[in-house]
Amino acid sequence: MTLWYLMRAFGFVSLLALTGSTALGAWSTLGGPTAEALDRRLLRQLLHRSLAVIGLVALLFHVVCAVVDRYVEVSVWAAVLPFGSQFRPVAMAIGVVGLYAVVLAALSGALRGRLAVSPRAARGWRPVHAAAYAGWVLSLAHGLLGGSDTHVWWGTAVYVASTLTVVVSLAVRIFGEDLRRYRDPRGHLRLTGVHR
Amino acid sequence: MSARRRERRLVVDWTRCDGHGLCARIWPERIGVDEWGFPVLDASGLDEDDLRSARRAALVCPRLALRVISA
């Protein structure tokens, strides 16, 4: 029974950490050219990675606890393949796909340096890493649908706060851009070095 | 008998660089910035100590516009 509660706890920890990481990722392009602004930007990059690691570790424990625990039957296969679970199959499927997306985002992040070497990889990096947004949405849906704490006040509060955080961050990213955007001759969207 | 070492250099893919300036902030000794925010790289080769800084600069670039090459 303890593992069952731990599983839920790790789930929330993971969601909170990944929410923070996703939000910081959305903010990654913001900031001016001054030394202070750049330092803040570098700090955000660092926090982004740290929170991602925390979120991944918590996610791992969340999955392990769910499998090991005997209160509800969740097999190893159900944990890594969608549609393998007897218990809340839809929510579990969403969770597993969310897991894939989060892992994809994490791997692309970790291998970023190696990907800079090939021009095609450098171009494809950002869209692949953006799987993080999908992973976040799926994780949220997994918790809402499958979680036992959705209707408890603090559970609801976490979900609402997480949603607000990511939505606001995306809005800031899209509308708060300080640098001008333009399309270069290859049709790629670029930021200029000149502020609005 | 000794193999001639290929020189490593830090180079910019200018069609990707957007002048964010993070590279210059993280390695100001070798990367400067022009009046529009675009990096001015010291063209000299990289020795072992430089390599770590160069790789870090390449990682920090939001556009993956920097890379270390063997010339």
Added chain:
Amino acid sequence: MTLLDMPPTATPPVVSLGATRVLAGASHHHAVSYAEHRALAGPLVYRTHAWLCDAARQVRLLGRGGAAFPVATKLAALVPGPATGVLVNGSESDPASHKDRVLMRSAPHRVIDGAMVVGAALGTARITIAVHDPLAARALADACRERGDAAAVRIAVTAAGFVGGEIRAVLNAVEGRPAVPDGRPVLPTERGLDGTPTFASNAETFAQLGLLAVLGTSGYADVGTASEPGTSLGTLLGDVPRPGVAEIAHGTSLDLLTGATGDRPVLLGGYHGTWSRERGLRLDRAALREHGLDWGAGVLAVLPRATCPLGEVARVARWLAAESAGQCGPCVFGLAAIADDLTRLHAGRPVDVSALHRRLGLIAGRGACGHPAGAVRFVASAVTAFSDEVRAHAGGGCGRPVLGSLPLPGRAA
């Protein structure tokens, strides 16, 4: 008459200076027909890859596109086979240069012969000629139809921007992509047409190679100097005794070509070239380089006394800035700032000259292609060579209008 008096479709006169081989029989009135060409050039002589590399090395043949890369080295980097490609770069996007257009319009068979010779030496039929100019394209297409052996030659008409003449931009254009240079340049000999190793060179280079194949090394070296056998095509512009396109024997005095300029600076190379007051120079690429000059695209221009040089240079500088592909920050912002500074200098408005020089020093070498460096070279040498004019304008002006003696497409302002 300057080249500016003619509409863009008119072909500049072919000026004969006595060393005419590649342009033999050519005139701006008509293109040399296949029959005439064969009568002048003799039958097509095919050579092996080894022979061609060796011959090119012996006569020290350099590329005629401006970079002057040793042709033998480029040729030797390729392995003959059907997967190899041949690309003739006839894009000639420097508005001051007309030599390639004249060559292709008036003596297309010289270019095609050269392409066929290189193709045969490389054991490939994959030959593409990339052209901007529609008249040159038509002349080449007509010439291919006239002869029986050039059916496989593909003529690709590509977009005409200044930067579109850069070899990777040409490759991109030929393959249907935007005609701009790549951020990570790869040599065409490694990855060219359709990703295969390709011998890519300027149209005139091919004409010279065709000539070399026919004449052999000693015949080819009959004209020119011992250190640089042969001839180069050049465009003579502006206030010169015989304006037009000429085939010039290496070693010829440049003063002879420009005539009595007084102390007027001469533009050598093209819009990526250098303004210089030096005299006593010859068409000798190595010697020119020692003087900090470059034959480049082969343009020799002298501004008429009646026009304002600073205004002319500012006008071209604005055009150079507008011709940026728009991919690279230092080019987009740097060239615009420099054009702006020159415009202000011409207008007599205050300009921070030390800032201008600092910008000029910073821009070269930063960008995906040679455009920013070339533009900087053109402007920086002008500011030095025309320092008297700069001073005059700071004091109120030189009193001369800008006649537009330096050609620009579409009469750009």
